Amino acid sequence: MHTLFVTSEAYPLVKTGGLADVSGALPAALRQLGVDARLLLPAYTCVLDAIGTRDTGLLLPLLPGIEAARLRFGKMPDGETPVYVLDCPSLYQRAGDPYHDTQGLEWRDNDLRFAALSKAAALLATPEIAHNLDFHPQLIHCNDWQTSLTPAYQRYMPGKQPPTLLSIHNMAYQGVFTPKSLPSLGLPWESYSIQGLEFYGLVSFLKAGLFYADWLSTVSPTYAQEIQTEEFGYGLQGLLHNRRDSLTGLLNGIDEQQWNPATDTRLFAQYSSKDLRGKAHNKQELQRRLGLNLEAKTPLLACITRLTEQKGIDLVVKVLPQILAEGAQFVILGSGDKKLEQALSQLAASYPQQVSVTLGYNENLSHRIEAAADIFLMPSRFEPCGLNQMYSMSYGTLPIVRRTGGLADTVTPVTPANLDNRSATGFVFDHEDADALLQTTQYALVLYRQRGLWQSLQRNAMQRDFSWRRSAQAYLQLYQQLVGTAHNSIG
Ligand code: ADP
Numbered sequence: 001m002h003t004l005f006v007t008s009e010a011y012p013l014v015k016t017g018g019l020a021d022v023s024g025a026l027p028a029a030l031r032q033l034g035v036d037a038r039l040l041l042p043a044y045t046c047v048l049d050a051i052g053t054r055d056t057g058l059l060l061p062l063l064p065g066i067e068a069a070r071l072r073f074g075k076m077p078d079g080e081t082p083v084y085v086l087d088c089p090s091l092y093q094r095a096g097d098p099y100h101d102t103q104g105l106e107w108r109d110n111d112l113r114f115a116a117l118s119k120a121a122a123l124l125a126t127p128e129i130a131h132n133l134d135f136h137p138q139l140i141h142c143n144d145w146q147t148s149l150t151p152a153y154q155r156y157m158p159g160k161q162p163p164t165l166l167s168i169h170n171m172a173y174q175g176v177f178t179p180k181s182l183p184s185l186g187l188p189w190e191s192y193s194i195q196g197l198e199f200y201g202l203v204s205f206l207k208a209g210l211f212y213a214d215w216l217s218t219v220s221p222t223y224a225q226e227i228q229t230e231e232f233g234y235g236l237q238g239l240l241h242n243r244r245d246s247l248t249g250l251l252n253g254i255d256e257q258q259w260n261p262a263t264d265t266r267l268f269a270q271y272s273s274k275d276l277r278g279k280a281h282n283k284q285e286l287q288r289r290l291g292l293n294l295e296a297k298t299p300l301l302a303c304i305t306r307l308t309e310q311k312g313i314d315l316v317v318k319v320l321p322q323i324l325a326e327g328a329q330f331v332i333l334g335s336g337d338k339k340l341e342q343a344l345s346q347l348a349a350s351y352p353q354q355v356s357v358t359l360g361y362n363e364n365l366s367h368r369i370e371a372a373a374d375i376f377l378m379p380s381r382f383e384p385c386g387l388n389q390m391y392s393m394s395y396g397t398l399p400i401v402r403r404t405g406g407l408a409d410t411v412t413p414v415t416p417a418n419l420d421n422r423s424a425t426g427f428v429f430d431h432e433d434a435d436a437l438l439q440t441t442q443y444a445l446v447l448y449r450q451r452g453l454w455q456s457l458q459r460n461a462m463q464r465d466f467s468w469r470r471s472a473q474a475y476l477q478l479y480q481q482l483v484g485t486a487h488n489s490i491g
C-alpha cells in the first residue's frame with residue numbers, strides 16, 4: 001500500500017497545534033504496519049532548515065502566474081518517513097508561521113499557498129510524475145482545509161485518479177475566500193457551484209473537500225456525530241449528514257516516542273505508574289523555575305493551549321480566583337487571543353506566588369508542565385479530538401474536561417461505578433459555563449486530598465493505552481477499503 005499524506009504542518013518540522021502531532025506520528029505508525037506512507041508539505045524556511053533534502057529534478061507548474069515549484073525529497077528526523085517538500089519560495093519562504101505573518105495576521109495569499117499544496121498532491125499521483133518519482137500513491141490522505149482542494153483538482157484532471165480521504169481536524173477553520181480568487185486557483189468557473197466549491201456566495205476549500213473527497217474522517221467518533229448538527233457544523237452540517245455513510249470517526253493516538261514520562265528526557269526526572277516519586281520532583285523543580293511557592297501538597301493546575309474561543313480559557317479566567325482561594329496553584333502556557341493574554345497576565349500579577357503565565361510556544365516547557373501538574377484543565381467548547389488530555393493522563397495528571405468530541409471519547413469520568421471498577425481517569429462536566437467548571441474543579445480538589453484514592457486514579461490514567469497502534473490499524477483498514485483491496489467492510 002502506497003499513500004501520500006498531505007499536510008500543512010508536521011512535528012518536529014513545523015507545528016502550530018495537534019495537526020502537526022498527528023502528521024508527525026500517524027504516517028510513521030502506518031509504516032510500522034507495512035504501508036509506504038510518505039508526507040507532502042510546503043518548504044517553509046523552518047522545514048528546509050530542519051532536514052536535508054535533495055532536488056528530485058521535478059518542476060511542478062501549480063497555479064497561473066506563480067513560478068513552478070521544485071519538488072525536493074528528504075526523510076523526517078526519525079530517519080524513516082520519506083517527505084516530499086514543495087519548494088516555491090514566493091509562497092512559502094517567509095518569517096511567521098504557516099498561516100500568519102509575524103504580527104499574527106493571516107497571510108493574504110493563503111488561498112494560493114494552500115491551493116498550490118493541494119494541486120501538488122493531485123499532480124504527484126498522476127502516472128507521469130509517479131513514474132518519475134518511482135512512487136505510485138494508491139490513495140491521497142488530505143488533512144483539513146489547507147489540502148481540501150486536492151480532490152477538486154483531481155476532478156478536472158484527465159484519466160483515473162487515486163481515491164482521496166479527507167481528515168477533518170477542525171471544522172472551525174474552513175479556508176473561505178472571495179470568488180474573485182477562482183481564476184488564480186486555476187479551477188474552472190463550473191466548479192463554483194453548490195455541487196462544488198461554492199458556500200454562501202464564497203469559495204470554501206473545506207466545502208470542496210467535503211463534497212469531492214471519496215471518504216471523510218474526523219479525529220474522534222463523537223465529533224463525527226457532532227459535526228452533523230447545527231451547533232458544530234458551521235453551516236456544513238447538511239452536507240456532512242448527507243455524506244454520513246462515508247464519514248468515519250477515528251481517534252487520534254499519542255506518539256509514545258515523544259510523550260512517555262518513563263523516557264522523556266525533557267523532564268527533570270522520569271517516572272512511571274509503578275513509581276510516581278519522579279513526578280513530585282518535577283513539580284518542585286517547575287515551581288522553583290516559575291517562581292511559585294515550593295509547596296509539595298498544594299494542588300497544581302495547568303493548561304497548555306492555543307488561546308482561542310474553542311478552548312474555553314475565558315471560563316478558567318472567570319473561576320480562577322475562587323479556585324486559588326481554595327489553596328491551589330495555576331500554570332498556563334499558551335498564546336493567541338490578546339484579550340485572554342492580558343487577562344491571564346493580570347492574574348499572574350495579582351497572584352505572583354500562585355499563578356504563572358508563559359505567553360508563547362515552548363515545547364520543552366509543555367512536557368515539563370504535563371509532568372509537574374496534578375490537574376489539567378481543558379474546558380473546550382468543542383474539541384475534535386484533543387491531545388493534551390491524553391498526554392496528561394499518560395503523565396498521571398488528571399484532566400478536567402467538558403463532555404465534547406474527543407474529550408468525551410477519551411476521558412472516563414470519576415463516578416461511583418467507575419471508581420469501583422477502577423476505570424475512572426478524569427473529571428467530566430457537561431455545561432459550557434463557568435459554574436460547571438468551578439464545581440467540577442472543587443470536587444477534584446476534594447479527591448486530591450485523599451492521597452490513596454488520587455494515586456489509584458493516576459494509575460488508571462497512566463495505564464490506559466493511547467498509542468497510535470490501534471488507530472493506525474483502523475486507518476489501514478479504511479485505506480484498504482478505499483483502494484478496493486479490503487476483505488471486510490468498514491465498521
Ligand atoms: P489543537 O490542535 O486544537 O491546538 P490539541 O490538543 O490537539 O489541540 O493539540 C495541541 C498541541 O499543541 C499539543 O501537542 C500541545 O502540547 C501543543 N501546544 C499548544 N500550545 C502550546 C504552547 N504554547 N507551547 C507548546 N506546545 C503547545
Ligand code: GLC
Pocket residue numbers: 017018019022169170219252383384385386387406
Ligand atoms: C485540531 C483539533 C484538535 C485535534 C487536532 C489533531 O487542531 O482542534 O482537537 O486533536 O486537530 O487532530
